[in-house]
Structure formats: structure tokens, C-alpha cells
Amino acid sequence: GDSVTQMEGPVTLSEEAFLTINCTYTATGYPSLFWYVQYPGEGLQLLLKATKADDKGSNKGFEATYRKETTSFHLEKGSVQVSDSAVYFCALGPAGGYQKVTFGTGTKLQVIP
Amino acid sequence: ETGVTQSPTHLIKTRGQQVTLRCSSQSGHNTVSWYQQALGQGPQFIFQYYREEENGRGNFPPRFSGLQFPNYSSELNVNALELDDSALYLCASSLVQGSYEQYFGPGTRLTVT
Numbered sequence: 001g002d003s004v005t006q007m008e009g010p011v012t013l014s015e016e017a018f019l020t021i022n023c024t025y026t027a028t029g030y031p032s033l034f035w036y037v038q039y040p041g042e043g044l045q046l047l048l049k050a051t052k053a054d055d056k057g058s059n060k061g062f063e064a065t066y067r068k069e070t071t072s073f074h075l076e077k078g079s080v081q082v083s084d085s086a087v088y089f090c091a092l093g094p095a096g097g098y099q100k101v102t103f104g105t106g107t108k109l110q111v112i113p
Numbered sequence: 114e115t116g117v118t119q120s121p122t123h124l125i126k127t128r129g130q131q132v133t134l135r136c137s138s139q140s141g142h143n144t145v146s147w148y149q150q151a152l153g154q155g156p157q158f159i160f161q162y163y164r165e166e167e168n169g170r171g172n173f174p175p176r177f178s179g180l181q182f183p184n185y186s187s188e189l190n191v192n193a194l195e196l197d198d199s200a201l202y203l204c205a206s207s208l209v210q211g212s213y214e215q216y217f218g219p220g221t222r223l224t225v226t
Contacts (some may be wrong), residue, residue, distance in 0.1 A: 043220045084197060105154055105155045
């Protein structure tokens with residue numbers, strides 16, 4: 001079945017550092033890929049998405065490129081801020097059928113001043 | 114535009130009891146999905162409702178059941194509660210067409226003692 005593997009955290013960075021959170025997936029067909037963010041005490045918010053190979057999703061300075069050849073969707077940001085501290089989830093939606101979204105286990109990011 | 118809302122925010126139940134959680138979809142969305150998020154884990158898909166019928170289910174026992182109403186709001190019912198049912202329950206709404214983009218509510222924190 002479909003699955004998502006993302007790097008374990010927590011990841012601790014200083015403000016203005018470069019961020020990479022790795023994500024790889026296993027799925028049949030051509031899934032849509034997502035990054036969701038969860039701030040403390042809140043629900044999930046969609047951060048960015050990509051629906052086909054080589055698409056780049058971007059939002060709030062975060063970027064991720066859909067790489068079908070490596071089945072990856074790594075999240076990057078050039079300069080993190082304290083306000084980026086949260087848990088980040090990589091996820092995929094199947095190419096067909098009902099809209100089950102499969103999530104990774106999440107990576108906690110802590111940015112220190 | 115009204116976002117996804119869930120009630121109650123927190124709930125404490127005793128093992129063996131039954132619980133009902135409620136969700137109101139984002140305006141214009143006709144599909145509702147429910148997820149269980151255990152502490153420190155990614156959300157796990159429970160089931161999805163479209164046009165008042167269940168059209169997809171994850172690996173959860175029958176004591177997890179749901180309803181969707183004509184206004185697209187939804188309920189999640191859990192019978193015979195077990196300690197392992199303690200989790201954050203997330204509701205997400207979406208349009209059935211499109212790129213599987215789901216909008217999440219803030220969740221209901223259920224504690225089973």
C-alpha cells in the first residue's frame with residue numbers, strides 16, 4: 001500500500017539557517033504530494049502541494065519539488081524563523097479512488113534565536 | 114468563508130463508554146474525512162463520507178462509525194471505548210474533484226481513562 005517516510009526529528013536550527021526535511025514515498029500511479037504543518041495545539045494546515053512530476057510547490061518561503069525518479073518530495077527553506085517552529089508532515093493522495101491521504105510520522109522543527 | 118469546525122475541543126471518557134464527535138465542513142465542501150492522530154504520530158485515515166455515504170475506510174474496527182448530513186456536516190461515533198482510542202481526532206473537508214486538497218479542523222482531543 002501507499003506509504004510515506006520522512007526524516008525523524010527533532011530538528012533544531014538557529015534562526016536564518018537552511019532547512020531540509022527529507023521525504024520519500026511509495027505509491028502506485030501518480031499521487032499528489034503535500035506538506036502540512038501543525039503548530040502547537042492546532043490542527044493541520046496545508047503548506048504546499050504538487051500534483052505531477054517535476055512540479056514545485058511553494059508557500060511562505062518553503063519549497064518542495066515532486067521527483068518521481070527518486071520518489072521524493074523534500075521540504076526546503078532558505079532562512080528559517082522562530083515562527084517556523086512546528087511539526088511538518090509529508091503526505092500523499094492517491095491517483096484514483098477516494099481521497100484518503102497517507103501521512104508520514106512528522107518531523108518536529110525547533111528554531112532557536 | 115467559514116473554515117472547518119469541530120466540537121467539543123476536549124473530552125474525557127471512561128473505557129467502555131461511547132462518544133460522538135462533530136464536524137462542520139468548510140463552506141462549499143461536500144466530502145468529509147476523519148483521521149485519528151495518536152500522540153507523536155501522523156494522522157491515520159479512519160473513513161470518508163461523500164453525499165451521506167461512506168466511500169472509503171481505513172484499518173479501523175466497526176465500532177468506529179460515522180454519519181454525514183445533508184448540509185455536509187458529519188459525526189464520528191466510537192463505541193466501547195478503549196484506552197488506545199485516546200488521541201486527537203481530526204476532521205477534514207474537501208471537494209470531491211480536484212487535487213485531494215483537504216482542509217483540517219482544529220481537532221477534538223479525546224482522553225479515555
